[in-house]
Amino acid sequence: MEIFKIIGIGLIAATTAAVIKPQRPEISMQIILVAGIAMFILVITQLSSVIEIMNSFAQKAGIQPEFLKTVIKITGIAYLTEFAASICKDSGESALAYKMEFAGKIIIIALAVPIFAAVMNLLVRIMP
Amino acid sequence: MGIDLIFKIAAIGILVSVLNQVLIRAGREEQAMLTTLAGLIVVLMMVIKEISRLFETVKSVFNL
Numbered sequence: 001m002e003i004f005k006i007i008g009i010g011l012i013a014a015t016t017a018a019v020i021k022p023q024r025p026e027i028s029m030q031i032i033l034v035a036g037i038a039m040f041i042l043v044i045t046q047l048s049s050v051i052e053i054m055n056s057f058a059q060k061a062g063i064q065p066e067f068l069k070t071v072i073k074i075t076g077i078a079y080l081t082e083f084a085a086s087i088c089k090d091s092g093e094s095a096l097a098y099k100m101e102f103a104g105k106i107i108i109i110a111l112a113v114p115i116f117a118a119v120m121n122l123l124v125r126i127m128p
Numbered sequence: 129m130g131i132d133l134i135f136k137i138a139a140i141g142i143l144v145s146v147l148n149q150v151l152i153r154a155g156r157e158e159q160a161m162l163t164t165l166a167g168l169i170v171v172l173m174m175v176i177k178e179i180s181r182l183f184e185t186v187k188s189v190f191n192l
Contacts, residue, residue, distance in 0.1 A: 076186050079190075
């Protein structure tokens with residue numbers, strides 16, 4: 001079971017980070033970073049199979065593959081931004097974290113504009 | 129890989145702390161500072177490999 005591994009990694013990393021923190025706060029931040037990456041790599045393989053299934057259904061439903069690709073891409077960007085921003089926030093740099101989240105939002109909007117434009121085009125075509 | 133790396137980083141942190149204390153007691157503040165810096169750089173070099181692995185995985189899964 002993956003979940004036991006993840007709980008173990010989380011608890012051990014939290015304990016180790018708490019032990020190290022008073023002496024070396026910079027090293028405790030690295031421990032948290034590595035723990036996050038390890039957990040993510042443990043579960044990401046399952047997500048990739050889900051994405052495969054979603055892709056096959058989209059093909060059957062006749063959705064343009066470009067749109068689903070954009071949605072998945074946005075999920076990835078959101079995950080990465082959140083990961084980095086929460087680590088920045090934990091190490092006390094919340095200003096930097098907010099800027100990172102803001103940049104992620106801007107990039108997501110830029111990626112989502114084509115979908116929005118397609119919806120708008122459809123509306124214009126339907127309306128008399 | 130994950131838990132080994134966490135323990136390794138924690139061990140480096142404890143070792144650097146001990147060396148830091150010893151060097152400060154011996155009156156070598158400069159060396160103590162350099163030890164801290166070296167420890168941080170060693171840990172960063174270990175972590176940066178993991179970060180690049182994370183980016184590769186995210187790229188391949190989400191088609192970025």
